[in-house]
Amino acid sequence: MTLVRWSPFRELEEMQRNLSRILDDASFGGTETGQWLPAVDIRETDDALLVEAELPGIDKKDVNVEVKDGVLTISGERKFEKDVKEENVHRIERSYGRFVRSFSLPTNVDTDKVEATMKDGVLSVRLPKKESAKPKAITVK
Numbered sequence: 001m002t003l004v005r006w007s008p009f010r011e012l013e014e015m016q017r018n019l020s021r022i023l024d025d026a027s028f029g030g031t032e033t034g035q036w037l038p039a040v041d042i043r044e045t046d047d048a049l050l051v052e053a054e055l056p057g058i059d060k061k062d063v064n065v066e067v068k069d070g071v072l073t074i075s076g077e078r079k080f081e082k083d084v085k086e087e088n089v090h091r092i093e094r095s096y097g098r099f100v101r102s103f104s105l106p107t108n109v110d111t112d113k114v115e116a117t118m119k120d121g122v123l124s125v126r127l128p129k130k131e132s133a134k135p136k137a138i139t140v141k
């Protein structure tokens with residue numbers, strides 16, 4: 001049996017994720033004008049924070065990435081394609097409309113060197129850490 005230190009913040013984050021998932025499911029995806037939230041992964045390496053957002057079917061020109069006042073904001077829109085006749089549609093489960101995701105950044109992020117790329121429907125944002133925040137090996141004398 002492994003002991004895990006209890007963290008009330010971890011429980012609050014889990015509750016927030018679950019509530020967001022429930023509310024997303026209740027929004028009856030496929031609305032033309034509704035809002036939706038793309039799935040996002042956030043990882044940390046020794047020299048950067050890496051944010052990846054799933055944005056299938058969205059062109060990179062329809063995606064905005066902004067860092068302002070210590071907050072990363074990813075926004076854009078997935079437009080509803082009206083190429084099919086309404087009477088032929090059996091089911092619409094994909095979400096359409098505007099999306100906005102915002103994340104508070106730690107103070108050790110170098111906001112002047114943020115890079116964003118998009119490939120195969122995945123937006124990747126690299127937020128490098130300031131030199132002072134990177135781990136430094138100390139030689140024992």
